[in-house]
Every structure is written in C-alpha cells, then in structure tokens.
Amino acid sequence: MNAASRTILVINPNSSESVTQGLRSALAGFSSIGGPVIECVTIEHGPPGVATQRDVAEAAINTAAVIDARPDAAAYVLACYSQPGLDLARSITKSPVFGIQDAGVLSAMVLADLFGVIAVAEASIPRHLSNLRRLGVDHRLAGEVALEGDVSVADSGHGEESYGLLIRSAAKLRNLGAGAIVLGCAGMSGHRKRLEEEVGCPVIDPTQAAVAMAFGMLATASP
Amino acid sequence: MNAASRTILVINPNSSESVTQGLRSALAGFSSIGGPVIECVTIEHGPPGVATQRDVAEAAINTAAVIDARPDAAAYVLACYSQPGLDLARSITKSPVFGIQDAGVLSAMVLADLFGVIAVAEASIPRHLSNLRRLGVDHRLAGEVALEGDVSVADSGHGEESYGLLIRSAAKLRNLGAGAIVLGCAGMSGHRKRLEEEVGCPVIDPTQAAVAMAFGMLATASP
Amino acid sequence: MNAASRTILVINPNSSESVTQGLRSALAGFSSIGGPVIECVTIEHGPPGVATQRDVAEAAINTAAVIDARPDAAAYVLACYSQPGLDLARSITKSPVFGIQDAGVLSAMVLADLFGVIAVAEASIPRHLSNLRRLGVDHRLAGEVALEGDVSVADSGHGEESYGLLIRSAAKLRNLGAGAIVLGCAGMSGHRKRLEEEVGCPVIDPTQAAVAMAFGMLATASP
C-alpha cells in the first residue's frame, strides 16, 4: 500500500458520468477530518454499461489502464458488480483492490444467515452465481432475481419506475428467506435507503460496502 | 435502526479498561464531520478476559444488559472475538449488531483466497473453528495458530514480547498459504499496522473491520 | 467419564415438570439389568419453555449449575432442541454431553438421505438452521417447518390438536423429500410412535436418540 497516499480511487468502468455522479452521492457520507479521500472516476471510452461478456473483457483492460495511470492511490474500488478484471488489477498494484460484489455479499453475510441479490438484468445472473461459487458462499444465497422490466444501469437508482421494480424484487427475495438484500448493480444506490426502510431488512449498496472496508483500512493505517 | 441516532456502541465484554482504551486508539481514525460517533464501553463486572466457555456464557448475559440499557445506539459492535451472545443481542434490538469475528473473517475474504487467524490461546481455537463452520467458510481458512506463550488479552497488543509472538504466528500462517491474516482477539489491535508492514499481506483487526461496516451503514443512511 | 457411575442425567432446562414427566415416559423403555440408569431432572427456576434467545442464554447458565451440582453422572443429555450451553457443559465435565438436536439429526442421517424437522414455532427455525450449518450437514436437510398453530412445548406431545398439527407438518416434509423426520422439540415425544406409523417413515425423538447413544456408551463401558 502507498503509505503516503490517503486516496481511495473508485473506478466506474462504464462511460456513464451519471452513474459516477450517483456513486459520489452515495459515498458523500464518508467525509472525514484529515482522513481518507474518496475520488470517483469514469472510464470515458468504456461501454455505457457493463452488460455483455465482451463489455466485461474490455472493462478489465480499461480498468488496468486506469490503475497504471494512477499508481498514487492507497486503495482501489472496482465499482461494477461484475468486477471486470479484479484478478488483473490485483496483479499490477500492491495497494488493495476491492471488488464490489465480493464486498457487498460478504458484508451481507455479517448481518444475515441468507442473503438475496437484485440484478438489473436476467443475463447477469449466471455470471454472478459463478462468482459466488468462486467465493465458496453460494450455499448462503437465498436467491437472485432480475428487475422485471428494461431499466438501464444509470436509471436503476432513480425514479419511481425503477423503485417499483426494486421493491417487487425485494419482496420476492424476502419470500425466499433473504435476511439481507444486496443491490446487484453499482447504479442502484440512490434507492438503497428508501428500500431498506420499506422492506424491513438491511439493504446493502455494494459500492458503499467496499468503500467502507477501504475507508476502515486507511482510517486505521496512520501512525 | 434508530434513525435519529448516529452512535456506534462498541461493547468490550470484559472488565479490562485497558483493552477498551486500546479499542479507542484503534478506532480513532474514524473521526468524521457530523457523521457517526463511536463510543466504546467496558463491562466493569465482566471477566478480565473472555477465555473459558463460562466467560462466554456470562458475557452474553452482560452484553444483553448493556444493549437493554443503551437502546439509543444506531449500531452495536460486539468487540470480543468469541462473539458472546451475538444471537441474543440480535433478538433484543432492531439496530444491527456486528460480531467482530464474522466481520474480520469476511473482510479478509474480500482481500485474499485463504486467510489465517492468530488466537491468544490454544483453547479458543475449537470455538473459533466452530463459528467458521456456522458461517460456512471454514474451507477458506489456511489455518489458525495460537501465540506460543502466555499473554493476557490486555497485553497482546502492546510491547515487544507479544509482538515477537505475533510475528512468529503470522509467519506460520503465511507458510500455510494465508493471503490475509485476522487478529483473533480484540486486544491485539495495537500491533496491526506494524505487523502488516513486516509480514507483507493485509492484517485485519476485527474490531476495525466491524466498525468500518457499521460506519459505512450509518455514513450512508442519512438523507 | 466417571467410571463408577452408571447414571445418565437427562436435563430438561425448562421449568415444566410435565415436560420432564413426558421425557420419563419416552425413556421408560431403556430399562436394563444392572445397566445404565436414566434420571430426568427439571430446572425449576428455568423458563417454562426455551423460546427466546434470552431463554437460551439463561438455560445455558442453569444447565451448567446442574452439572456442577451433579458431577456423579456418567453422561449428560441436554434435553432441549436448542442445546443451550452445550459448549459450556462440555468445558466443565469430563463425562460426555449429548445435545439432542445433534443426536437426533445425525441419527436421522443414518436412516435416510434427506431428513426433515418439525419445529414448535417459526422463531426457532433460524436457530436450528444455524446449528445445522455448524454441524456441516445443512445440505442434507429436506426442510424444517413449524406447527401451524400456537402450541406450548408441554402440549406439543399430547392431545389430538397438537397431533393434527404434527401430522400436517410431517406431510409437508415428506413432500419436500424427507426420508426421516426429526421432532424439533423435547416435548413432542408422546406423539412419536403414532406419527411414525401414520407417516410411513422413521420419526426420531431426539431425546430418545441422544439417550440411546449414551446408553450404548455406558452399556459397553463396563469390564
């Protein structure tokens, strides 16, 4: 870890500046006195959203380029639920790299026996399940469901329409036994607080979960 | 969760005020502007350290009494690696309760494939392993080793003698394949930073890990 | 193990003498010639039933006190499905301590690929599941269902009303694939035999299962 640095670099691997702006809002609460600084960056030439496997493969290369260009960060957060290039990122920096799916899911497991996940689209679910198997925690998943409508990553955290879809998904997961719910997309954070109050169990925004872990490491690393 | 409150109550279930003082130092970095407030309390009539199963059983009752007396907290952190009364605590409050073993271990799993744990004493290891089985993550444990000497909980985070024992344990865990190390006692936090630098992999203080999660939840719960 | 002793002490950690009386009836068949003696005790100042987590925590302390007061037993059976203080009990005696959930579930696994559990109340199910994860056998659970009505621990083993609820639960578990059914409460034993005949698969009373194991150990420990 770069000892002199206090910067947590949050990388949004898609080109949607409005998603990055949403991340900034979601992370605004992490203001501190002389403590870690959180900086969110957009990969401008990335895809508008990481949807296909090709998007994932390209986002991996793009993310590595950002890390190469910003060796000054003390920690990196890969702010895409598909965690494109997590292993690559780790191989090119000594600073810790947090993937938001890993951080979100493992944080949920601290709070509940079984967790559920809300995906933006059906197509992402197999990719997510594969990662849960890699983590070895798939037996603690109550279920993963996709929004029952066509919503972009950028819109998934704003407006009544997407909120309505989220609450419906959350209800399904509660019926499956989920004691905590993980938002399966970096774009959904705008709805987290309202959803948690209505659904009656912890709702985890995975970017916040990852930044909390990085923040904790930096907050406790100073002499 | 108590929406008006911003307090994270960190409960040290043993009577050692010096351990609580160590927690305060370890958590000092979580200072924030108008954000969550961290308060650490000692259970004065608790045992000097939670070592035996009887200590665990009594600490569970004592911890519940503290929670009953302090319903104002927005989140509770059970700052003992044996997590005495975690289920009981959860049953008597609507605010989230974080056990430090769960938080420490799951945080380590975000950073490494296999993790290792350093216990203060051999006798605690079966209790810890049992909890890892309950979590369903025992297959990601590289190993757990105890300090090769008689050190109290309070002394485990201070002085050259205990540091020497910690570094020896950490080296064993690295040989077993651990990519991250969890300090298996709330009292060891004073050595975390130095150990991490010397051992060359993330070293997790479990109380810091739990507080980071609670801090993240509160930091992002305001409107 | 206390070699001179032939006593199996069955501890009912709730204050319901009628439950203890039910245990005595359920265990009456274990009469032997010069063999192990089975003695059932009630914890008079315990809760009427072990329902809440606080009940569990207090029952743990109470059970330890009974063991301390009766060091003469050759084996102890903790006759409550929530196994309050099992680890504590084991830490204070050299005689074997049998928890009835562990014994009941593992006995069912000898007879069938998948087992089901009938709980007295919905609230106990998460606690039971957590223990199955600790045992590492949760993947062999076909399902656990609660009685669809408000029945006390003491009443769960007597009368047509509770029997009707039991048979309905058993039918659900059979549909889920259970090849053996475990009664998830020490109070249900009175219905075991009738239920087994009607439901067509082994029905395990967990106290009988635990006592059978203890009986076997003592029956074969004499010179």
Added chain:
Amino acid sequence: MNAASRTILVINPNSSESVTQGLRSALAGFSSIGGPVIECVTIEHGPPGVATQRDVAEAAINTAAVIDARPDAAAYVLACYSQPGLDLARSITKSPVFGIQDAGVLSAMVLADLFGVIAVAEASIPRHLSNLRRLGVDHRLAGEVALEGDVSVADSGHGEESYGLLIRSAAKLRNLGAGAIVLGCAGMSGHRKRLEEEVGCPVIDPTQAAVAMAFGMLATASP
C-alpha cells in the same frame, strides 16, 4: 418395522465365527428387561474377512439372502465397516437397516468436531472415504490411518500386538486433530474400552453405535 418383533439381527457378513463371538461380547451390555433382543449371525459361506471389492460384492448378495430368510427381525445391523449391500438390504425390507460405518461416524460427530478412523488395512481407506463423501461429512474427518502391520479382522480386537498397533494409530489421529476415534472394523471392539482410557477421547465401536441406535428405536416403539 415388524411391530411384533423385538429382535435386532446383527449380521456379520464374513465367515469368521470368532468375529461374531467378539460382536456378542461387545454387545452383551445391551441386556434388557422385556426389551429388544440382540442376535448375532455369521454368514458361514462368506469370505473370512471382507477385504477386497469382490468380497464386498459377494457379501452384499449373502446379506440379502440372510434378510430374506429372517423377515422376522425388527431391525438389522450390517456389522461390517464396508457396509456391503446396504442399499440392497434397505430395498428388500421395511425394517430399518443400520450400516455400522454410517452409525459409527455420525455418532462420533455428536461428540467431537473432528473424528479419526483406524482401518485394518490401507486398501480399505479409499472405500471408506468414498462413503464419507456419500454421507457428505468428509470435511469433518481429521484423518484415517491403517494399522502398521498385517493383522486379520479376527485378530484386530485381541492381544497385545494388535493393541499396540491400535494405540499407535490412535496417537497419529489425535495429532491430526481428532476429538473422537472410530474403529474402522467390526473386529476391533475388544480393544475399545482400553483404548479409550489410554487415548483420552471417546473411541467408538461402530457396531455398538449401530446397535445403540436400533436398541433405542425398539426400546421406544412399544406402546
């Protein structure tokens, strides 16, 4: 189950009458007043010991013939650690059939977190491990070791030579973390008690474990 019958038929699928005689001694403690009756039979035309896979296959057929010839039993115990024909036996009788490996191993899991197994010969270990995987409990095995010498099934429970080999195996298993030891052969029962006293942890004779379960079922099945 044959309601009128009180007989537990213990089937030794090898032709060694001295092994059957050893079973009778090991089970002598299960004498009861008007309770279950234990009857041990030898399959005279079976192999002298079930060592090879061909022995296992033939013992399966032989065991089924015994069950066909003795439909009067209320329960059957398959007294060979390789459990030849367990599935076949279950398919031809409505009475419960207990395999001694399953019963022994699951009984050990009631008493300890990790168990160890002593095999008569190296060649049996893969067959045993395969069964532990089938049970889904292989992750709780501390280890299985074979006697370091050439001992027959019949001799494995008598004399100083075989006892010396057993104690050496048990010591290895303790070093591997075993908290309970299962005798991996029906012939070893004669050494159980002495071994348990010397080694300091429960030693399970699997035939006794299976008979205890069957005994418990019958003892509690009467009106």
Added chain:
Amino acid sequence: MNAASRTILVINPNSSESVTQGLRSALAGFSSIGGPVIECVTIEHGPPGVATQRDVAEAAINTAAVIDARPDAAAYVLACYSQPGLDLARSITKSPVFGIQDAGVLSAMVLADLFGVIAVAEASIPRHLSNLRRLGVDHRLAGEVALEGDVSVADSGHGEESYGLLIRSAAKLRNLGAGAIVLGCAGMSGHRKRLEEEVGCPVIDPTQAAVAMAFGMLATASP
C-alpha cells in the same frame, strides 16, 4: 492399461440385446483409421433392465465376470447409469473403467453451470443422487426428474411415446435452471440428437460421453 490392445469393451449389464444394439448405433460415429475399436457386449443372463437394488448387486458380479473373461480390453465402459460394480471392476483390472453416470455428469459440467438428469423411473433417483453426493457435485444439479409414464429401458430410446415423455421431462429441467441435460439411462441414446435440437441446450448421452473419454485416452496413447 493393456498397451497392445485398442479395444474399448462396452458392457451392457442387462440382457436386452436391443439395448446393446442401440449402444452400437449410438457409438457408430466413433469409427477411426487404425484407432480404437469399440465392442459392445450384452450380459445374456443379466436382468432385462437394471431396476432394483438386487439387479444392481447381481449386475456387479456379472460385470466382473465379463472383465475376468476379457482381460484383453484396453478400457472398459460400464454402460448402465447405476454403474453396478464400478469399484469392483476397478479392483480387478489395470485398464481404466468408465462409469457412464460419472462420465455423463462430469461432461455436462464442462458445458453448463447446472445440469439436469432424466431418469427412466422414480425409483432410480435416490440411487443416482447418492452417487452425485459421492462424486461431491450434487450442488451443481438443477434437478432430476423421472419419465411420467411406464417405459422400459429398451423402449426409452425409440418411438414417439417415449420421445414425448423425454421432451416433457427436459422442459421441466430447463425450468429448474439446467443448462445441460444428462440422459439417465443407457437406453435413451436414440433420442439424444432430436431432443438436443428441440430443447436448445446440450443433451448428453452418458455412454457416448464415457466412450469419448476412453476413445481420447486410446487415441493419444499410441507412440
């Protein structure tokens, strides 16, 4: 392995010559220039289909006799989904022995995250599940369903009636999330290709899968 030999002996352990004829058709594509030769044999005195556990036990003995009589084969394929006597077969020859359930299931896992299985009859399902647990891959099973009608092993691969039942089973498995389907009987191969085209995911004939593996080993074993 018998280095001089190029013969893969495919053993149909039932007496149905029409099933063996179906195997020959299914394997006709494996014709090669100077490469492995595939020979399919019927066990004439075997049962017409391996349905009961007694059939399995007897087929094990019969299969061993075939292997003893044909030591010249370079590889053996046990062409029955219940894999009668797989361990026995392996213990009496140095040539590799392929069980078709193992080969079919593991081949499906190369192509899809979750697989489904179609059984000829409900009664075989527990036996199959038990083998999946032995393999340690039961957590990747989407489900196993039986044909909803009474079809013999020989008829399961021919005619519109059995095809209709197969397509209905396949649809159920797709709904359960299966990304590949394994035909749970050696007799079904005649329908494989048509089913695969209609159902839209890989359909694995387990005998073809096993022969492909054996063929690959022999094809690459020559100098």
Added chain:
Amino acid sequence: MNAASRTILVINPNSSESVTQGLRSALAGFSSIGGPVIECVTIEHGPPGVATQRDVAEAAINTAAVIDARPDAAAYVLACYSQPGLDLARSITKSPVFGIQDAGVLSAMVLADLFGVIAVAEASIPRHLSNLRRLGVDHRLAGEVALEGDVSVADSGHGEESYGLLIRSAAKLRNLGAGAIVLGCAGMSGHRKRLEEEVGCPVIDPTQAAVAMAFGMLATASP
C-alpha cells in the same frame, strides 16, 4: 451448433507456433473416417505464453476475435489451461466451447477420487485454484505443484530436463494421494504417455480431454 460443420477449432491463445505444433501431434490420434476434423490455430499476435493476468485478459479478447472470424466451427477448444475468456467465448457463439482446465479436471474425476495438477509456474496456481472453487470441485484436489525450475510453456513438453521436472512433480502429487494427474499446461502433452507409464496412474493431457469430449459430441451428432 453449426450442423453442417464437422470442424473442431483448437485455439492456442499464445503466439508460439511450436506449442500449436505440439497440439497437432498430441491430437493426431483423433483421425476418423468422414468424422470430425481437428484444426489447430495459433494467435500470432498473442503473447509467447499466457503467464500474467494481463496475458489472460488480452488472450480473452484475441480468442473472441478468432471465434468471430471463424463462425464455421462446430466446436471450439480453448487450449490454454487458464481458459482466457471462456465466458466471453460462450457468449458469442452457439457452438459449444470447451475450456481445457475444466475438461481435464473433470475427466480426471471420472478415473480417480483425488487428482493432482502440475503447473508450469508457481504464479499460475492461485488462478487455477480459483477456477476449481468456481467449478465446486476443489475438495477433490489432492494438490497442485509447480515445476521446480524455469521452463517455458513451449519447452515443457520436450526434452529430458522438463521431463525430469515433471516426474518429480508427479511423485509429489502421488504422495499427496493423487489417483490421477492433470497436466496444467497445454504445452506439456509431449510427455504425457511416458509420464503415465512411469508414474503408474492416469495422466491427463487437458487438450486431449477437451478434444475427446468435442469429438464425441460431433461423432454422435450426425444423423
């Protein structure tokens, strides 16, 4: 699957033509009469060997380009043990795509309870283990060891020096309990046959294993 096509396209994602030549030799035995055709291609602008995570990420993109350019193949084999871009490849073609690690490991599990893997270099091991966890079969790994010397991918299958390193690794794996050995690199195939004869257990070349599966699918897909 492209029904008209009979081509299995084997993609070597590194630029080493000598490795591709080695693949052609290893697969020469799959010659057939009017059956599947095996074509091996080199990615000329790829890295000389896929060693780093960056190599993996770039190889994923390159492999996808090859598949896009060759939509005529009936099946694809990704001939690199790190399986770069396996998910991406699957998302852009309807023909089946075989990763050689998955195929090699699952083929080994058909032949043995525990398998071992030989890696070219220590650095690849964590990547491989992560994939075994994703497959959910890591509990059947006896161990993975790297060659004790600096050997290139291209040299790992030729010459006495690399053979000596392979035999040493294989011996270690046998000691760890491996009943089958998987060559953890597409370049090692030249040594397979000799190694298998010397080491006394099946040695799996993963490319041969994958091609055998693809060959089987095509060989049996014709009308």
